[in-house]
Amino acid sequence: METGLILVVGMLYAAAIYSMLRRSTVRLALGLVLLGSATNLALFTTNKVTRSLPPLLPKSGGPVGQLADPVPQSFILTAIVINFGMLALLLVLVHLAERTVGSDEMKHLNTEVPPPSAPGE
Amino acid sequence: MTNVLILPLLIPLAAAALSLLLPQRAGPRRALALGATAALTSVAAGLLHTVWHEGVQVLRVGGWEAPVGITLAADLLSAMMVLLSGAMGFLCVVYSAGSLEERQEAGAHYPLVLVMLAGVSGSFLTADLFNLFVWFELMLVASFVLLALEAERERLEACLKYMTLSLLGSALFLIALALLYAVGGSLNLADLAMRLPGTKQPPLATAAAMLLLAVFGLKSAAFPFSFWLPASYHTPPVVVTALFSALLTKVGVYALFRTFTLLFSGDPALTQPVILGMAVLSMLVGVTGAVVQYDLRRLLSFEIISQVGYLLVGLGLSTRMALAAAIAYWVHYVCAKSALFFVTGALERITGTHHLGKMGGLSRTHPLLGLLFLVPALSLAGIPPFSGFFAKMGLLRAALRAEAWGVAAVGAGVGLLTLYILIKVWREVFWKTPLQEARGPSGPAAMLGPCVVLALVMLGLGLGAQPLFVLSDAAAGQLLDRDTYIHAVLGGDT
Numbered sequence: 001m002e003t004g005l006i007l008v009v010g011m012l013y014a015a016a017i018y019s020m021l022r023r024s025t026v027r028l029a030l031g032l033v034l035l036g037s038a039t040n041l042a043l044f045t046t047n048k049v050t051r052s053l054p055p056l057l058p059k060s061g062g063p064v065g066q067l068a069d070p071v072p073q074s075f076i077l078t079a080i081v082i083n084f085g086m087l088a089l090l091l092v093l094v095h096l097a098e099r100t101v102g103s104d105e106m107k108h109l110n111t112e113v114p115p116p117s118a119p120g121e
Numbered sequence: 122m123t124n125v126l127i128l129p130l131l132i133p134l135a136a137a138a139l140s141l142l143l144p145q146r147a148g149p150r151r152a153l154a155l156g157a158t159a160a161l162t163s164v165a166a167g168l169l170h171t172v173w174h175e176g177v178q179v180l181r182v183g184g185w186e187a188p189v190g191i192t193l194a195a196d197l198l199s200a201m202m203v204l205l206s207g208a209m210g211f212l213c214v215v216y217s218a219g220s221l222e223e224r225q226e227a228g229a230h231y232p233l234v235l236v237m238l239a240g241v242s243g244s245f246l247t248a249d250l251f252n253l254f255v256w257f258e259l260m261l262v263a264s265f266v267l268l269a270l271e272a273e274r275e276r277l278e279a280c281l282k283y284m285t286l287s288l289l290g291s292a293l294f295l296i297a298l299a300l301l302y303a304v305g306g307s308l309n310l311a312d313l314a315m316r317l318p319g320t321k322q323p324p325l326a327t328a329a330a331m332l333l334l335a336v337f338g339l340k341s342a343a344f345p346f347s348f349w350l351p352a353s354y355h356t357p358p359v360v361v362t363a364l365f366s367a368l369l370t371k372v373g374v375y376a377l378f379r380t381f382t383l384l385f386s387g388d389p390a391l392t393q394p395v396i397l398g399m400a401v402l403s404m405l406v407g408v409t410g411a412v413v414q415y416d417l418r419r420l421l422s423f424e425i426i427s428q429v430g431y432l433l434v435g436l437g438l439s440t441r442m443a444l445a446a447a448i449a450y451w452v453h454y455v456c457a458k459s460a461l462f463f464v465t466g467a468l469e470r471i472t473g474t475h476h477l478g479k480m481g482g483l484s485r486t487h488p489l490l491g492l493l494f495l496v497p498a499l500s501l502a503g504i505p506p507f508s509g510f511f512a513k514m515g516l517l518r519a520a521l522r523a524e525a526w527g528v529a530a531v532g533a534g535v536g537l538l539t540l541y542i543l544i545k546v547w548r549e550v551f552w553k554t555p556l557q558e559a560r561g562p563s564g565p566a567a568m569l570g571p572c573v574v575l576a577l578v579m580l581g582l583g584l585g586a587q588p589l590f591v592l593s594d595a596a597a598g599q600l601l602d603r604d605t606y607i608h609a610v611l612g613g614d615t
Binding site: 025028032035036038039040042043045046047071072075078079082085086089090093094096097100101109110 | 258266269277278288291296
């Protein structure tokens with residue numbers, strides 16, 4: 001179970017870094033989405049990954065050893081929420097950037113060089 | 122156990138929420154922000170007083186016991202930093218009232234500043250690594266928006282760079298937390314500090330330590346994670362830059378101080394050379410970057426990097442004397458840097474530029490501003506009788522006593538270069554014959570007031586350095602005395 005997850009995490013990281021290195025703000029945002037998901041999955045594997053047992057102890061007591069650890073799950077829950085908020089903000093920013101310079105190319109955002117078709121500049 | 126600990130988080134958060142409910146006018150929002158930051162400062166002062174007399178204060182939120190529940194803890198360093206942030210927040214709000222336009226003040230500026238202050242106080246007070254992550258994110262979201270408000274091309278570029286690097290840092294932070302949890306089975310700082318020495322997987326713990334070093338290095342803009350800072354700090358209104366320089370990078374440094382004295386103090390042979398290397402390179406890279414700059418804001422931004430290097434020297438040496446000197450330096454440096462940014466704002470208002478080449482001759486037209494620039498500049502360079510002299514002296518002496526000759530030499534050399542840079546600025550801004558005569562008022566009292574207050578504080582800390590050093594020394598003692606912290610956080614039975 002863990003091995004599979006680890007492979008997925010690795011692939012997600014590779015994809016994330018690949019997209020982030022592209023020269024486009026939209027791809028940068030996509031890369032950061034993947035990066036967040038990869039990290040959340042990595043967080044998930046930190047304790048024993050079990051199958052079909054909830055991380056809750058029944059009132060009568062139960063098989064303590066086989067339960068999933070609830071703590072990483074609560075961490076992930078928090079991390080997902082935060083990640084989601086950040087990404088919403090990032091998308092707004094990318095959208096603003098696109099509207100301001102008229103392209104999603106990162107080089108057009110670079111203020112060292114003039115924009116491609118800036119009116120009146 | 123004391124409920125006062127929750128107030129530095131509640132006051133700014135509640136004020137931010139309330140502020141958003143107010144009508145979009147400058148007056149009420151400004152008044153609320155002033156009141157909230159003043160309240161935060163006085164609560165923090167009270168907290169510092171309590172910690173000084175009664176030792177580490179701990180609050181178990183909701184009554185849950187320590188390793189399970191959320192715990193807030195304040196030792197002297199935390200309390201000092203909350204007080205410093207509150208006071209800086211207050212001064213920045215005053216300065217905003219003078220420097221921002223009515224339209225900006227009526228918008229989201231004050232609520233964002235308050236949310237950021239809440240994040241900063243939370244980072245200082247939390248006793249749990251995951252909560253540290255959450256407070257970091259809160260503070261970062263506020264800072265992103267502050268940076269991106271009024272989207273122009275330049276600010277969008279700066280914000281996109283800053284945000285990408287911050288999100289990357291957050292991802293690394295989470296991975297480090299995952300590793301630590303896998304190794305230690307806890308993320309409570311005190312609990313983890315107890316468990317880490319006995320774990321079976323020191324390589325993983327070391328990897329986590331290095332990841333955290335990278336993450337907090339990124340937040341505190343230490344070399345080699347520093348290049349985002351001069352690329353983004355020169356774009357927002359000057360008061361935002363001053364606030365960022367006073368709070369954001371310092372939270373990174375605080376997190377380094379906290380984790381590397383508490384969690385990873387067991388293997389100093391590994392971590393100390395790395396931290397010292399980062400410190401020395403930060404000092405050098407920052408100061409050499411600043412030497413060639415003619416844009417006043419970029420110049421000061423590079424200076425931030427070199428000053429963070431000084432703070433890390435204290436952590437790298439990790440003797441009580443070095444830590445104490447670093448903490449004293451910290452207080453002095455936050456004051457000096459903010460004062461410099463504040464004066465820069467006034468200069469920009471008069472001359473309409475932040476390029477050094479276009480200023481000049483201001484010593485004749487605006488002698489008061491010259492004086493207000495001179496005090497923090499000399500203090501930053503370490504000239505007596507201002508606060509920087511004793512702090513820098515203490516750091517150099519600590520380096521010499523630890524026989525870190527190279528570090529001491531670099532520290533002294535960088536101090537001289539800092540003096541050179543600030544003399545350059547002085548010559549360009551105040552002495553050189555101006556291209557055009559700059560006339561006009563120096564700025565409203567709300568802009569000059571904070572500068573005057575900070576100048577007086579620096580003079581006071583220079584002439585009466587004793588109390589600050591006693592306090593810093595005690596704070597350093599607490600940092601090194603891990604058992605007391607662990608005991609206080611985990612409660613009596615451990």
